[in-house]
Amino acid sequence: MFMPNWESSLNEKNADAGADRRTHLRDRLIDIAQETVAAQGLAGLKARDLAAAAGCALGAIYTAFHDLDELVLRVNARTLARLEAALDAAFVDAEAEQALEAMARAYLSFARKDEPSWRALFEHRLPPGAPVPAWYADARNRLFSRLDAPLAQLLPGRDAMARAALARTLFSAVHGVVALGLEEKIAETPPKLLDEQLGVLIRLLAAGLMMESARLI
């Protein structure tokens, strides 16, 4: 049968075995892959280099993961967690518009600071037909929910469903500006201009939201 059943199996089960000795192979591989992706991007992650850096055989990788894709998802999950933390740290409990702007700027800042890792979130594609693991989809969706509180403050009348959709839309809009702004394939946006345009976007959206909220009252 071989039900893979990652998601939450080996991490805790064998935590005892690696307590004093070297950490578990699986975790070590994720650590090294994370550093590699952070330094050289997704394209820099090679099975043989990874095995050499981990001090294990090439085939050992495939005893810990079914794929390199699975390893990449694991690395991306960590990146998502750091991104979540960065957004949470930027969250100011003040005015809603300020909170939205702070989170947008935190997103841009994270993308700049950890650009290769951040890029890997969107560059990576799993083979066609392969289902996205639920734990990964959850991690992605948690990102959007960070916008929920400011939106609830701005639009108290909306139900949770509509707020979630709006949160996703606003997040996507900010992501688009950051993603195309950092893309060198287009004429590079000067950093100062990108900062400014992100502020413009937030101001426009916030103005629209306030108008929307006024219409509902």
Next chain:
Amino acid sequence: MFMPNWESSLNEKNADAGADRRTHLRDRLIDIAQETVAAQGLAGLKARDLAAAAGCALGAIYTAFHDLDELVLRVNARTLARLEAALDAAFVDAEAEQALEAMARAYLSFARKDEPSWRALFEHRLPPGAPVPAWYADARNRLFSRLDAPLAQLLPGRDAMARAALARTLFSAVHGVVALGLEEKIAETPPKLLDEQLGVLIRLLAAGLMMESARLI
């Protein structure tokens, strides 16, 4: 020396030789690659399959292009041209907000209809350090300028530079919503909801723009 000097060399120079007989190898390869990318995405483009489909030897590809990357850029340039045409067709010379919405919907429609080709525009990365050809950067920047007319109508006071930056920002925001909305890696957005959220985004941005314009008068 072997100065490659693509950009505009062989297309016209040898047009006579392929007038009655088979078309030039270079154009044939781009045609086939375009169909392959449209059907199977960037990942489906293989040098050997391409040579077999074109009825030429494997090495012949590299007499027409320096790289497969160069071929991909040519395919992407055609996709950009079709996207431009789609945006122009959607352009309505009426109210600015309607024009913006029409172009945003045309963008989403194009991405849906030609999803693999559209994806290839953003999935493809050229090797690190390789400069983006000027003709490709120009084609990309032409896209943004499509928003210039509606923006000039909404914000008559702004100079061309600021309008160009704003056009880029709005385009990027729409792109972000479409890109993340069509991404299956996240929980798939139902098509109807995506249509709706794109409308929400445009409405919010347009409201913000009108407020901005009112402030300037």
Next chain:
DNA sequence: AATTCGGCATGAACATCGTTCATTTTTCGA
């Protein structure tokens, strides 16, 4: 018309990937 010559096409060969699997080594409970 014969001959030379230059450039293009050829496809086997090479380098580099991810992945597999027969084999060896290690682990650990009876």
Next chain:
DNA sequence: TCGAAAAATGAACGATGTTCATGCCGAATT
């Protein structure tokens, strides 16, 4: 202590992009 199960090993496989010595063909020259 021993034997079976699990894990690790690394050579081998198949795919892939790219190169290069070789052959071929057409045009220019004599």
